[in-house]
Every structure is written in C-alpha cells, then in structure tokens.
Amino acid sequence: MDQSIIRISKVSCPAPASVGTRGVIRLMPGPRNSVTSRRARICVCFLLSAVFPRPTCGLSNICLPGTALAVACRDVDVRNVKALIMGPHETPYEFGFFESLLSTNPYENEPGFEDANEESDKKAQKDYVQKIRHETLRISVIQRLEGYLGLSPDGYQHGSGARDPDEIDDDDIDESSVPFEPFKDLCKRRFLWYYESYLATIQLGKSEVKDGQHFVRMPFESPNNNSMDGRFNYTELERRLRNIKSAIDAEPQVWAEEGLASKARESTVAVNLQHQFEQVVESFKRSDMPHDVFLENGNPFVWVITYFGRPMTNLDGGLFRIKMNFSPRFPDEQPRVKFESKIFHHYIAADGTACYTPNPMRREDVKSHIEAIFAFLEEDEPAYDPRKIVNPEASKMYWGGAADDRKKYNRRLRRSVQQSMEDFPE
Known part of the structure; x- marks a missing residue:
C-alpha cells in the first residue's frame, strides 16, 4: 500500500456487487439477510484480502493490517460499506482522509491529460498541486475534524453529545437512524500522529503562495461545472488546525472525569x-x-x-x-x-x-x-x-x-x- 494506488480493474463476485470505472465497490440493493447479501460481505473481504493478506476481524467492522486503509459496515446493512484512505506521504494529499484515487501528480489523473507534458502543462501541474494541497487540509482534515469535535471555524465548540454506554438502552435505539461515523476516533488519533506534518505543509504553502491569492483554473475545469475555485488562506488554516489540536488534547481530561463517575457507578x-x-x-x-x-x-x-x-x-x-x-x-x-x-x-x-x-x-x-x-x-x-x-x-x-x-x-x-x-x- 505504501505510496501505491490500488485500482480494481476486473472482479468476478458471486453477489449483487459491481466495481465502478475507478475501482469503487458498489453493492447492489437486496434483502438484508439474504444469501446474496452474505455473499456480498464475503466478496468485499475477498477483494480486500487480495491487497491486504488477512482482514483481521469480523465482517461488520473490517480492520486491516497497517495504517493506510480502514473499512467498516453495519450489521444492519452490510451492503453499505465505508472505506477511508490515508493520503500518501509526499503527495499533495499527504495524510488527508479520503475516498478517492491519489497520486503525486493528480493532473495526470484527468481524462485526456495522462500524457500532457508541455511547458504550459508543467506550470498547470504545479498550480494544481498547490490548490489540492490547500484543499486537502481545509476539507479532508480541518472540516472533517471540526465536524467530529463540534467546532465552528471561529473556534467555538458545541457539545459533543457523547454518552456513557452504560446510560444507553440499546432497545430504544434504531441503529439505522444513528449517523454512521466509524472513522471518527481513527481520524482524531491520526491527526495527532500527523499534526507536525500538517504544520510543515502550511509553512510550505505560505512560502509558495500569498493569502488571498486565487486558485488557478485548470484547462479541464469549467465555471459552474467542475471548477475548483477559491483562494489560498494558510494563515486561517493554521489557526483552525491549532484549535483542533487543543480540542483533541482536552479530551483525555474529560475522559478521566467521566471515568471517575463511571467507576462510582x-x-x-x-x-x-x-x-x-x-x-x-x-x-x-x-x-x-x-x-x-x-x-x-x-x-x-x-x-x-x-x-x-x-x-x-x-x-x-x-x-x-x-x-x-x-x-x-x-x-x-x-x-x-x-x-x-x-x-x-x-x-x-x-x-x-x-x-x-x-x-x-x-x-x-x-x-x-x-x-x-x-x-x-x-x-x-x-x-x-x-x-x-x-x-x-x-x-x-x-x-x-x-x-x-x-x-x-x-x-x-x-x-x-x-x-x-x-x-x-x-
């Protein structure tokens, strides 16, 4: 998995599943507890085992060796499988949390631009990397973690709403109505791992562009369609990143206080x-x-x-x-x-x-x-x-x-x- 891009090009699956043009596994609708549904779970494990030698826990929450990919699904609906990819090191996506194809030169991933190598393309490739690096931090890391922590961009923190498991009556919960966020804790822990790298990315960005500078539009982007417009603001991203770090660092103390109450009960x-x-x-x-x-x-x-x-x-x-x-x-x-x-x-x-x-x-x-x-x-x-x-x-x-x-x-x-x-x- 190190630095590699995994594309599933052809799959024979004895279940209601298909693989999209970019290697996305799609499980087709069907009865929840049907034989084909169970086969779909096996098929997903089979596909994953082709890349990772041994899925290491139950099919409802597949934990894979290593740290770059996480996969999870609910027992209540095994046809809905979520996967999380950690952005490869030394790419514009570095340590972001994604569900997409990643490479060191994302420009070449666009249809028709795989072999583009003119001088104008080289300039565009650099500009494209710069804005993807900025948006990787802003969207896949900062916005995601702010959502998990109940943080607004200005740093105000809303209640997390977490409850002690012993206070919850499972019989009163409709699992399908609860937002499925299997990677919340994983992303928090990985954020702590990669915090220094995020700060280094911000310093690199500040050395290359100025706050307020517009993103360069690519030749394959068109207004009001697929254009990634915006402005660089690494100073703002750094402030929000530090707010996230402070909020995550404060959680263990809250756990300790909750833990004493749990011990008393x-x-x-x-x-x-x-x-x-x-x-x-x-x-x-x-x-x-x-x-x-x-x-x-x-x-x-x-x-x-x-x-x-x-x-x-x-x-x-x-x-x-x-x-x-x-x-x-x-x-x-x-x-x-x-x-x-x-x-x-x-x-x-x-x-x-x-x-x-x-x-x-x-x-x-x-x-x-x-x-x-x-x-x-x-x-x-x-x-x-x-x-x-x-x-x-x-x-x-x-x-x-x-x-x-x-x-x-x-x-x-x-x-x-x-x-x-x-x-x-x-």
Missing part, C-alpha cells in the same frame, strides 16, 4: 479496565519485568507506565513515564498514549504522542497496547513506513540516507535518554 467499562489493570500488574511480576504501572488517583481510565530502557540499546538507563487515557466508550474509542518524559524518537511526536498499532484482533486488550508500545521502543531495525512519520525531524535523520544522519539521530536520542533520568519525578 461500577460501569462495565470501569470494572473491565480495573480487572485488566490487575492482570497487567500480575503479568509484570510473573515475567520479572522492571517496568511499573499504576492508576493515577486510583482511576482505572488513567494508567501511568514507567518504562525502563532495555540494556545494551540506545535506551539503556532511561526512565520514561507514559500515560494512557481511556474513554468510557473503550474500545470503540481507543486509548490516547503520550510520553510525558521528553524523548527524541522517530515513532514519538514532538508532543509525546506515541505512534503504535496494537494487535487488531485484541483492540480491547490493554496488554496488547502496552506490548505494542514496548515493541516499537525495542525494535532494532524498523522498516521504513511513510504512514508513520509522526516526528518529521527524527524520521529524516533516521532514514535520511546521509552518512552522518543516523549518528546524529543516535546522539539526539541518547541525550534525551540521559535527560529522562535527570527529569524523572521522585
């Missing part, structure tokens, strides 16, 4: 997290692991882990404090994991956000999350993955290719490890 999620905490503590003891874990203020929705750097590695001697915040809607909303100890690492963002992917078959198992965090810290030779660029500066050093880049990275990492020992709270 002995809600299902609170009891489950408390039980899992006790199991993890026992597991650490049995394995004779040096790491420590405790609940902040006795709250099962806030875990604090002390990670001891593995001997004979760049982390040797380091002491790192890691906080895991859980939502009362866990596991539908996955934990937010942040390193409170400063560390310079290619899988840890500047604000401490950890970039990891737990076992998709065990998303509800907190231990699998902890194991995934420890795994990326202790990985000796990680493979380059442009979808996991959460610390652009560290990533450039680690995979930059220049002779001294890796040495510079190791020195920065070691300095942060030494600092972690000095700064660790008593």
Whole structure:
C-alpha cells in the first residue's frame, strides 16, 4: 500500500456487487439477510484480502493490517460499506482522509491529460498541486475534524453529545437512524500522529503562495461545472488546525472525569479496565519485568507506565513515564498514549504522542497496547513506513540516507535518554 494506488480493474463476485470505472465497490440493493447479501460481505473481504493478506476481524467492522486503509459496515446493512484512505506521504494529499484515487501528480489523473507534458502543462501541474494541497487540509482534515469535535471555524465548540454506554438502552435505539461515523476516533488519533506534518505543509504553502491569492483554473475545469475555485488562506488554516489540536488534547481530561463517575457507578467499562489493570500488574511480576504501572488517583481510565530502557540499546538507563487515557466508550474509542518524559524518537511526536498499532484482533486488550508500545521502543531495525512519520525531524535523520544522519539521530536520542533520568519525578 505504501505510496501505491490500488485500482480494481476486473472482479468476478458471486453477489449483487459491481466495481465502478475507478475501482469503487458498489453493492447492489437486496434483502438484508439474504444469501446474496452474505455473499456480498464475503466478496468485499475477498477483494480486500487480495491487497491486504488477512482482514483481521469480523465482517461488520473490517480492520486491516497497517495504517493506510480502514473499512467498516453495519450489521444492519452490510451492503453499505465505508472505506477511508490515508493520503500518501509526499503527495499533495499527504495524510488527508479520503475516498478517492491519489497520486503525486493528480493532473495526470484527468481524462485526456495522462500524457500532457508541455511547458504550459508543467506550470498547470504545479498550480494544481498547490490548490489540492490547500484543499486537502481545509476539507479532508480541518472540516472533517471540526465536524467530529463540534467546532465552528471561529473556534467555538458545541457539545459533543457523547454518552456513557452504560446510560444507553440499546432497545430504544434504531441503529439505522444513528449517523454512521466509524472513522471518527481513527481520524482524531491520526491527526495527532500527523499534526507536525500538517504544520510543515502550511509553512510550505505560505512560502509558495500569498493569502488571498486565487486558485488557478485548470484547462479541464469549467465555471459552474467542475471548477475548483477559491483562494489560498494558510494563515486561517493554521489557526483552525491549532484549535483542533487543543480540542483533541482536552479530551483525555474529560475522559478521566467521566471515568471517575463511571467507576462510582461500577460501569462495565470501569470494572473491565480495573480487572485488566490487575492482570497487567500480575503479568509484570510473573515475567520479572522492571517496568511499573499504576492508576493515577486510583482511576482505572488513567494508567501511568514507567518504562525502563532495555540494556545494551540506545535506551539503556532511561526512565520514561507514559500515560494512557481511556474513554468510557473503550474500545470503540481507543486509548490516547503520550510520553510525558521528553524523548527524541522517530515513532514519538514532538508532543509525546506515541505512534503504535496494537494487535487488531485484541483492540480491547490493554496488554496488547502496552506490548505494542514496548515493541516499537525495542525494535532494532524498523522498516521504513511513510504512514508513520509522526516526528518529521527524527524520521529524516533516521532514514535520511546521509552518512552522518543516523549518528546524529543516535546522539539526539541518547541525550534525551540521559535527560529522562535527570527529569524523572521522585
């Protein structure tokens, strides 16, 4: 999936399904519980497995290995399948949230312009990339996240309307009447991963165009039809982007407060997290692991882990404090994991956000999350993955290719490890 465009050109499907001219899977209407409907679900999985070796959970919520594609459908209507694609790194669509074809040169995707390479086309290609980059941020990232967070463009936040699952009577809910937003939590977590890249994109845009400058109309665009008109305003996008970051950063504290209320009610999620905490503590003891874990203020929705750097590695001697915040809607909303100890690492963002992917078959198992965090810290030779660029500066050093880049990275990492020992709270 890295940097590639997937087109499904010909499909034989034993179900009421068709594939559009651009590879879009369309499932035809039919009885909800019919045999053909069930076959449609199998067909979708088959198509996905051709690209991703193993869909890793139930057909009603297909979780695929990796981080670039997510697919989901409701049991109430498996004919309506939603898919989300993360925009490839180093394209105008970088880390946007899409349902479309993507490439480094989108100009060539237009019918009749596949081989256009005159000087005028090269100028138009650059102009087209500039406005797609701007609109990728504005529409696919900023507008989407503002909608999820109840934020208006001026920064005013409306109530999210989220409710504790234990307060909801499932019998009173018509599932088909509830907006289907399966990627809300995923987009929030990926936003935290890619925040520094979004800011870098804005700085690049500011260096190329001026606020208020009009988009250039392409030769394949026509007024009042398919024209992408507008003006650049990266200053405004940056302000809105920072508002989104502040709103997402505030959610874990709200979860902690909701979690204490859930604990007092002995809600299902609170009891489950408390039980899992006790199991993890026992597991650490049995394995004779040096790491420590405790609940902040006795709250099962806030875990604090002390990670001891593995001997004979760049982390040797380091002491790192890691906080895991859980939502009362866990596991539908996955934990937010942040390193409170400063560390310079290619899988840890500047604000401490950890970039990891737990076992998709065990998303509800907190231990699998902890194991995934420890795994990326202790990985000796990680493979380059442009979808996991959460610390652009560290990533450039680690995979930059220049002779001294890796040495510079190791020195920065070691300095942060030494600092972690000095700064660790008593």
